[in-house]
Amino acid sequence: MAATTKGRKYVYIAAAVIILAIIGVFLYQYLTPPAAPTPPQPAAPTPPQKVKLVVIGPWAGDEAKYFQAVIDEYVKKHPNVEIEYRTMRAEDVAATMPVQFAAGTAPGDVIFGWAWFIAKMGKEGHLVDLTNVINEKEYVPGIVDAVKADGKIWGAPFTMWLKPGFWYRKSFFEKYGLTEPKSYSEFVQLLEKIKGIPGIKNPIATGDGVGWPMSDVTEHFIIAYGGPQMQLDLISGKVRFTDPRVRSVFSDYLVPLLQKGYFSEPIEWTTVIPKWWAGEYALYFMGTWITGMVDDPNDLDFFPLPESKGVVGGADYAFIPKYSKNIDAAIDFIKYLATEGQGVHASVPSGKIPTWTKVPVSQLWKPMQSVYTKITQRGMAILPDLDDSIGGDWQKLFWDQLKLLWVNPGALDSVLKTLEASQPKP
Amino acid sequence: MKIKGIKDLVIFLGPPLAILAIFVFYPILGTIIISFLSGSSFTFENYxxxxxxxxxxxxxxxxxxxxxPPWGALVHNAVWIVIAVPAVVLLGMVLAYTLRKIFGSSIVLGIIFLGMVLPGVVSGLIIRFMFDGYIGIFPRIFSLFNIPLLSSTWTIYPETALLALILGSIWLWLGFSVTLYSAGLDSIPSSLIEAALIDGASEREIFTKIIVPQLKPVTIVVTLMTVMWILKIFDIVYVVTGGGPGGASTVLALIMxxxxxSALEHNKAAAVAVILAALTLIPAYWYIRMVLSGEKYEE
Known part of the structure; x- marks a missing residue:
């Protein structure tokens, strides 16, 4: 009996020691200040020895195939480099990488992620400084700003998508004698006319996913009827969502269309494409990547809202975690991605245009050449994406509140108030 | 003898304790400590x-x-418990009892049990389809009765999103309930039912006065396990609604x-995790107490 009591005592002592040791180790690790960021890494030539790079990006399916073309082109010129591509959504990169970085590891050498996330991680000292790799002057103005923090460039811009307006099938418009609108009232007349066409469920298909397709439509209305500056001021927080000017964009232009049922209920954005193509919907607001997702891109055309003076455009950005084991090779590859690699990506049906201004328009995939020409002819400014620029959990809130607005347009004031309450302040 | 006893303790308890310390105690304690850390000071600020x-x-x-919607995740979890627990218990008991007497019931049981074995993401997609305005069975049924709100896609409206998830979760968890009740029914002595039949008891009386009381231990287990499962629920909410629209279907694990x-606020995430764990510990405590008292009774 005494032996059992003593035995228990030892167990209790052992347990107490273990628990105290864990607390000690944990507190030491947590409260110890992080190591200072590594100094900027200069661009280096490709090392001669055989190296393997792991590249993580958001593309899957056909999109991955188009990105693979970029990789293949690089590997052809650098036979000593082996590249493995892995798919991971930007959401997952943002969710999983901070923990891995904190542990001093990284699952890839070159990783694509959201711009706000890259700037944040760079600021926290987890990324390789690319200031000496990226020549800001060679890019679309403002495109590098999104990945800058503390005066340094933490990410490399890759190709750019645009969200130029409402896509439609030329053959559908020809069949029913429809024409692109020249004013908002003509746009409403067009929607009314489409509504009367047999087989049409709603004039405009609403894409859904985690919520971003609705934010794209909303931003297009903000730019068209609030002006490009309103978009920029909403990003910086100078203009609030409860501002009467912002409210009027919603209440005078977007909400009436929702109330009249011109937009469909939100439907998963890829599954709605065949339905739209089959004529259940006439218009679909989507980014330029749609050109690579339809059966016949030559039957495709788009129009922005007639009063719009800008379109949202955004680049994919890549970064190098400082925990990469092949930093030199990774720098060489990321430099290629940010320059010549863009030309390769834009020449295949990726639906993207280069952010590196040295790629000639003639190198673009043909359908994208006409999209690009249409936008430049209208003199439209390329503006940053509102929710991508702000990022974080506000982005999710924005998507979620717009989902609510779509099915319940009467909740407009509540939606705007909610968005304003969490909107970053300047 | 004394030394041998200590040696045995070290040999047998050492390795499992070390594994538990690394993979269980360390993360738990770490989470608790993080939840109280704000900057470099210990406070209740995160909570x-x-x-x-x-x-x-x-x-x-x-x-x-x-x-x-007016309420947050705690209230949604509470509503979920109030609706789903009685449904899982009642349906599980009734189905287990009824299906025993029906030919081909194993097929029905198999369909019910499917929800239990499917990965959460797949279950979530099935729930999306079940409540889809075009192809979903529920909207189709309600469209026959001309109820507009219930004839649309349930998961995109704030009024119906949570309800869709709750109904979907009942299907998912019903397999567990039916399995436990089936096992419980097997353990009821047939002499009890035969005696009741000889005494002239009706089917209803046998069910309410013999079956239900005899299944009480199973009912307690099903109730407690269902409550714990609902408190921890995440996957189907993430896949089906993401907590929306307008935060109408958030749950504790999703907020965590x-x-x-999304916010990369790890200290606050840890605070929610501790709250979630504390709430789960209440039914877990009763469950463990019940299991231990059962073991004592067997001894």
Whole structure:
């Protein structure tokens, strides 16, 4: 009996020691200040020895195939480099990488992620400084700003998508004698006319996913009827969502269309494409990547809202975690991605245009050449994406509140108030 | 003898304790410590912040501003428990009892049990289809009765999103309930039912006065396990609604994920995790107590 009591005592002592040791180790690790960021890494030539790079990006399916073309082109010129591509959504990169970085590891050498996330991680000292790799002057103005923090460039811009307006099938418009609108009232007349066409469920298909397709439509209305500056001021927080000017964009232009049922209920954005193509919907607001997702891109055309003076455009950005084991090779590859690699990506049906201004328009995939020409002819400014620029959990809130607005347009004031309450302040 | 006893303790307890220390105690203690850390000081600030947060996708108690929806994740979890637990218990018991007497019941049982074995993401997709306005069985049924709100896609409306998830979860968890009740029914001595039949008891009386009381231990287990499962629920909510629209279907585990993955506020995420764990410990405590008392009784 005494032996059992003593035995228990030892167990209790052992347990107490273990628990105290864990607390000690944990507190030491947590409260110890992080190591200072590594100094900027200069661009280096490709090392001669055989190296393997792991590249993580958001593309899957056909999109991955188009990105693979970029990789293949690089590997052809650098036979000593082996590249493995892995798919991971930007959401997952943002969710999983901070923990891995904190542990001093990284699952890839070159990783694509959201711009706000890259700037944040760079600021926290987890990324390789690319200031000496990226020549800001060679890019679309403002495109590098999104990945800058503390005066340094933490990410490399890759190709750019645009969200130029409402896509439609030329053959559908020809069949029913429809024409692109020249004013908002003509746009409403067009929607009314489409509504009367047999087989049409709603004039405009609403894409859904985690919520971003609705934010794209909303931003297009903000730019068209609030002006490009309103978009920029909403990003910086100078203009609030409860501002009467912002409210009027919603209440005078977007909400009436929702109330009249011109937009469909939100439907998963890829599954709605065949339905739209089959004529259940006439218009679909989507980014330029749609050109690579339809059966016949030559039957495709788009129009922005007639009063719009800008379109949202955004680049994919890549970064190098400082925990990469092949930093030199990774720098060489990321430099290629940010320059010549863009030309390769834009020449295949990726639906993207280069952010590196040295790629000639003639190198673009043909359908994208006409999209690009249409936008430049209208003199439209390329503006940053509102929710991508702000990022974080506000982005999710924005998507979620717009989902609510779509099915319940009467909740407009509540939606705007909610968005304003969490909107970053300047 | 004494030395041998200590040696045995070290040999037998050492390795499992070491594994538990690394993979269980360390993360638990780490989470608790993080939840109290704000900067480099220990405070209740994270708990205060998460409990009184009013942003719809992060609110635990009340969401504000605006009328859609008024409640936060804790309330949604409570509503879920109030609806799903009685449904899982009652349906499980009735189905297990009824299906025993029907030819080909194994097929029905198999369909019911399917929800239990499917991965959460797949179950979530099936729930999406079940409540889809075009192809879903529920909207189709209600369209026959001309009820517009229930004839549309349930998961995209704030009024019906949570209900769709709750009904979907009942299907998912019913397999567990039916399995346990089937095992419980097998353990009821047939002499009890035969005696009741000889005494002239009706089917209803046998069910309410013999079967239900005899199944009480199973009912307690099903209730406690279902409550714990609902408190921890995440996957189907993430896949089907993401907590929306307008935060109408948030749950505790999703809020924890929001803090962790979207806001990158790990201390607040840890605070929500501790709250979630504390709530789960209440039914877990009763469950463990019941299991231990059963073991004592067997001894």
């Amino acid at each position: 205060r912040a998460v409990l009184f947060e009013t942003i719809p996708l992060k609110a635990l108690i009340v969401a504000s501003p605006g009328p859609y 994920y929001m803090y962790f993955a």
